[in-house]
Amino acid sequence: MNPELYPLGLRIAGRLVVVLGGGPVAARRTRSLVLAGAHVRVVAPEICEDLAALVAPLPDGAARPDGSGAAGTVAWEARSYRSGDLEGAWLVHTATGSPEVDADVAAEAEALRVFCVSAGDASGTAWVPAVARVTVADDTTSATSAPSTEVVVAVNAGRDPRRAQRVRDAIDALLATGELPLRPVRPGAGGSGSVALVGGGPGDPGLVTARGRRLLAQAEVVVTDRLGPRALLDELADDVVVIDVGKTPGFHPVPQEEINALLVEHALAGRRVVRLKGGDPYVFGRGGEELIACEEHGIPVEVVPGVTSAVSVPAAVGIPVTHRGWSRGFTVLTGHEDIGKVPAASDHTVVLLMGVSRLRDSAAALMASGRSPETPVAVVEDGYGPRQRSTVGTLATIADVASAAGVRAPAVTVIGDVVRVSPAWRAAGLG
Numbered sequence: 232m233n234p235e236l237y238p239l240g241l242r243i244a245g246r247l248v249v250v251l252g253g254g255p256v257a258a259r260r261t262r263s264l265v266l267a268g269a270h271v272r273v274v275a276p277e278i279c280e281d282l283a284a285l286v287a288p289l290p291d292g293a294a295r296p297d298g299s300g301a302a303g304t305v306a307w308e309a310r311s312y313r314s315g316d317l318e319g320a321w322l323v324h325t326a327t328g329s330p331e332v333d334a335d336v337a338a339e340a341e342a343l344r345v346f347c348v349s350a351g352d353a354s355g356t357a358w359v360p361a362v363a364r365v366t367v368a369d370d371t372t373s374a375t376s377a378p379s380t381e382v383v384v385a386v387n388a389g390r391d392p393r394r395a396q397r398v399r400d401a402i403d404a405l406l407a408t409g410e411l412p413l414r415p416v417r418p419g420a421g422g423s424g425s426v427a428l429v430g431g432g433p434g435d436p437g438l439v440t441a442r443g444r445r446l447l448a449q450a451e452v453v454v455t456d457r458l459g460p461r462a463l464l465d466e467l468a469d470d471v472v473v474i475d476v477g478k479t480p481g482f483h484p485v486p487q488e489e490i491n492a493l494l495v496e497h498a499l500a501g502r503r504v505v506r507l508k509g510g511d512p513y514v515f516g517r518g519g520e521e522l523i524a525c526e527e528h529g530i531p532v533e534v535v536p537g538v539t540s541a542v543s544v545p546a547a548v549g550i551p552v553t554h555r556g557w558s559r560g561f562t563v564l565t566g567h568e569d570i571g572k573v574p575a576a577s578d579h580t581v582v583l584l585m586g587v588s589r590l591r592d593s594a595a596a597l598m599a600s601g602r603s604p605e606t607p608v609a610v611v612e613d614g615y616g617p618r619q620r621s622t623v624g625t626l627a628t629i630a631d632v633a634s635a636a637g638v639r640a641p642a643v644t645v646i647g648d649v650v651r652v653s654p655a656w657r658a659a660g661l662g
């Protein structure tokens with residue numbers, strides 16, 4: 232039975248590591264050692280291209296991935312291993328291709344009391360794990376982020392490196408999507424304050440980007456709306472401050488200036504703030520104003536696009552906003568203005584957001600500007616939500632049909648021939 236492995240992280244920067252062998256394994260080891268800042272001495276009669284590229288002098292200013300300073304170095308001695316090569320080494324990697332030589336190297340390392348990773352596995356005293364790493368808020372603080380913001384997961388799986396890699400890949404995926412709690416807990420570990428304007432998509436938690444989820448997992452303060460993927464809020468840790476500034480039509484609990492001020496205040500206090508918005512931050516989302524407010528205070532801001540309801544809510548009920556032969560383009564409006572200025576042909580789709588209470592006026596304005604009263608219309612309520620429903624009619628009838636059906640916000644209205652593609656249109660038997 233193997234005694235238990237003792238996992239450890241090494242601070243190897245500036246220390247000598249000897250790598251025996253010049254093949255792809257040696258190249259991989261050397262690359263990660265250089266990234267960790269080690270001085271690597273490669274001993275091998277010949278080296279492969281990848282390794283040769285590392286031996287070539289690094290460009291000035293080459294930095295480690297965490298941005299924390301000088302890169303390591305690689306020197307190559309073009310000859311075979313001989314006894315004495317490990318002198319001064321803190322760590323040894325041997326991957327010579329010859330089990331006998333690897334065993335000799337391991338024996339010398341043992342005598343010198345230096346740990347040795349051996350490709351001829353049985354003789355080694357150390358094993359390299361499969362590694363997943365993520366730098367928290369890497370982009371907003373990139374050049375200055377302390378190494379402590381990095382999360383490193385090392386996986387060993389007995390003597391089965393492929394298995395370790397598969398486990399690592401699974402963890403990597405969770406790290407990337409923010410499903411793991413990456414948020415720094417130790418005060419000061421997370422760097423300075425920042426704001427991310429995250430487009431949350433139309434409400435389904437599966438329709439937010441991986442980047443958005445990851446930032447959410449790192450947030451200390453989340454400022455949220457009524458629309459958007461509210462189910463994701465349930466996954467937040469208890470100590471995350473959630474501020475709901477949700478607007479309902481005709482009732483605005485928190486004015487935009489106050490939302491801006493909230494974002495600024497929390498970020499200036501050094502917190503990592505996520506402004507979670509429905510759909511895309513820049514599609515009738517006032518994301519631009521929030522960006523400007525933060526920038527005026529020198530706060531780093533990242534904008535993460537989202538799946539806009541203008542396109543996705545019609546899609547939820549089988550309506551493509553463009554469709555070969557049926558629609559050559561689309562216009563997104565709020566239903567409040569400019570409605571008469573869009574192309575009148577029914578092969579140009581009009582998408583109205585926030586327009587439910589004005590449906591009658593909007594339909595009348597579109598007909599007055601030349602659209603046929605027969606133009607198909609669908610009002611889609613609560614896309615991806617439990618109340619999702621599609622109500623169809625024509626420009627002439629939709630206002631009455633919608634009020635009879637008790638249509639409520641939030642809803643997206645689609646006007647144009649593409650509505651004919653939807654199952655609801657066919658079910659209504661409107662031709």
Ligand code: SAH
Nearest residue numbers: 510511514516539540584585613614641642
């Ligand atoms: N930035 C958002 C839009 C904000 S305006 C985006 O890109 O989607 C708010 C309007 O979006 C609502 O009045 C409604 O018209 C629409 N909306 C957003 N989510 C919706 C949903 N799940 N179902 C129906 N309409 C939605």
